[in-house]
Amino acid sequence: MTFTDFNLDESILAAVNEAGFKEPSPVQKEAIPLILQGQDIIAQAQTGTGKTAAFGLPMMSIMQGNNGVEGLVIVPTRELAMQVSDELYRFGRHKGLRTATVYGGTAYNKQIERIKHASIVIATPGRLQDLLRSGKITLNPAFVVLDEADEMLDMGFLDEIKDIFTYLPESRQTLMFSATMPAAIRRLAEEILREPATVSITKKESTNTAITQYYYVVQEYERDDALIRLIDFKIPNKCIVFCRTKKEVDRLATHLNAQGFNVGGLHGDMEQRQREIAIRAFKQGGIDIFVATDVAARGLDVNDVTHVFNYHIPFDSESYVHRIGRTGRGGKTGEAITLVTPDELRTLKRIEKDVGTKILNETVPTRNDVQLNRTDGLIAEIAETEISPDAIELVKTLQHQLDIVTIAHLLASKLLVTQEIKGKDKIGFDASEIETMIRRAMQQRGNERGRGNYRGGQRRKSHRPKQRRHY
Ligand code: ADP
Ligand code: MG
Numbered sequence: 055m056t057f058t059d060f061n062l063d064e065s066i067l068a069a070v071n072e073a074g075f076k077e078p079s080p081v082q083k084e085a086i087p088l089i090l091q092g093q094d095i096i097a098q099a100q101t102g103t104g105k106t107a108a109f110g111l112p113m114m115s116i117m118q119g120n121n122g123v124e125g126l127v128i129v130p131t132r133e134l135a136m137q138v139s140d141e142l143y144r145f146g147r148h149k150g151l152r153t154a155t156v157y158g159g160t161a162y163n164k165q166i167e168r169i170k171h172a173s174i175v176i177a178t179p180g181r182l183q184d185l186l187r188s189g190k191i192t193l194n195p196a197f198v199v200l201d202e203a204d205e206m207l208d209m210g211f212l213d214e215i216k217d218i219f220t221y222l223p224e225s226r227q228t229l230m231f232s233a234t235m236p237a238a239i240r241r242l243a244e245e246i247l248r249e250p251a252t253v254s255i256t257k258k259e260s261t262n263t264a265i266t267q268y269y270y271v272v273q274e275y276e277r278d279d280a281l282i283r284l285i286d287f288k289i290p291n292k293c294i295v296f297c298r299t300k301k302e303v304d305r306l307a308t309h310l311n312a313q314g315f316n317v318g319g320l321h322g323d324m325e326q327r328q329r330e331i332a333i334r335a336f337k338q339g340g341i342d343i344f345v346a347t348d349v350a351a352r353g354l355d356v357n358d359v360t361h362v363f364n365y366h367i368p369f370d371s372e373s374y375v376h377r378i379g380r381t382g383r384g385g386k387t388g389e390a391i392t393l394v395t396p397d398e399l400r401t402l403k404r405i406e407k408d409v410g411t412k413i414l415n416e417t418v419p420t421r422n423d424v425q426l427n428r429t430d431g432l433i434a435e436i437a438e439t440e441i442s443p444d445a446i447e448l449v450k451t452l453q454h455q456l457d458i459v460t461i462a463h464l465l466a467s468k469l470l471v472t473q474e475i476k477g478k479d480k481i482g483f484d485a486s487e488i489e490t491m492i493r494r495a496m497q498q499r500g501n502e503r504g505r506g507n508y509r510g511g512q513r514r515k516s517h518r519p520k521q522r523r524h525y
Contacts, residue, residue: 063115065148079104097253101379179214264382272482293361364392371408
């Protein structure tokens with residue numbers, strides 16, 4: 055199946071081709087025909103599966119252009135507003151469909167001015183409610199989209215959203231998109247949608263199989279060492295490291311910087327401008343490692359993120375899904391790596407069950423593993439290197455005094471000198487140790503069912519085997 059099988063507008067189709075999209079994703083296959091037929095829909099599909107185009111392409115196909123604001127897209131964060139705006143603009147520009155973004159923290163006037171010339175408004179709930187309530191703008195869109203609806207409810211925007219709908223026309227097509235479908239979302243859907251069709255990409259399809267998921271069991275104090283060792287071993291192109299708190303983001307970013315990595319931090323307390331600068335640097339490659347909190351990185355769509363690290367495991371499975379969805383995007387593969395302490399194994403198992411995919415256990419590579427890996431890489435690199443005239447001259451000169459094998463050894467030593475690997479050799483627990491721990495944790499879970507997690511955690515401590523040292 056290709057995009058030409060849908061009844062999309064010619065100019066939209068041209069833009070899809072330019073974007074290099076070949077085959078529609080599962081959610082696009084199901085949602086696009088329904089939206090073209092004029093249906094309200096509620097669609098559930100994992101992050102990174104192309105939901106923006108799923109609503110954007112049919113909506114923009116139907117739009118007229120030059121006809122005021124025809125589409126309103128409500129998104130949880132400023133970053134997402136910009137991102138969705140970029141993506142929609144890209145698809146709609148041949149048709150002359152302009153986009154305007156609306157979010158807090160910037161001047162009203164400019165935004166209002168841009169809305170006047172736009173066909174599609176992409177807005178965060180707070181500022182949009184402001185504008186509508188104060189009468190600064192009125193909107194009469196034919197399409198209203200709630201994008202990342204679960205995120206918006208998580209962020210406490212339910213009241214704003216309900217209020218916003220009181221300012222919108224009754225006769226409209228409403229589209230709701232969400233990565234997860236908790237009860238609160240279903241209730242909201244009943245209120246704002248009219249006889250919606252449900253698009254639910256089953257777990258198996260919707261689990262982004264392009265993402266391989268691993269976990270590593272370490273002691274609390276080993277997190278930094280394990281993270282650095284894994285970065286050294288996996289050699290990510292770009293990666294995001296998720297932390298729980300702003301403080302941890304700052305500390306870890308500083309620490310990684312000191313280790314010589316190109317690191318940027320991202321959290322909710324940063325000023326909007328700073329955040330934009332950081333995100334741009336990450337997109338353009340000036341920063342390779344982004345240390346971020348959940349909220350700050352919601353929905354972030356950066357190409358070529360090869361690895362997502364959970365420095366701490368998130369508590370709920372929905373955050374886990376959102377976090378790992380930052381990699382494996384747009385048909386590329388990715389790895390999601392979670393560090394857990396023995397105490398956190400139960401959380402991991404719960405998430406694994408909720409998400410419905412296997413999270414594979416691995417042991418943190420030793421120094422030797424990293425060395426071997428690098429040697430392999432180096433050998434491949436050497437094999438691909440072209441011999442330069444200067445190199446031939448250099449070897450000729452060296453040959454006056456040294457034999458060829460010695461020269462080779464000297465050059466190789468010089469290459470390897472910068473490659474010292476830091477940290478102790480063995481970090482964390484190995485497979486058989488982890489197996490025992492899981493068994494114990496699952497047993498305990500049986501015994502403690504119904505009791506608070508926290509107390510369970512406290513009690514377990516006294517049963518735990520003495521800490522092993524591996525020097
Ligand atoms: P979601 O909203 O489900 O998280 P996005 O709409 O942000 O996903 O899409 C993720 C990435 O995949 C974007 O970079 C987008 O351009 C790309 N993409 C979307 N649909 C396709 C497709 N059919 N083929 C290739 N890439 C796609
Ligand atoms: Mg999206």
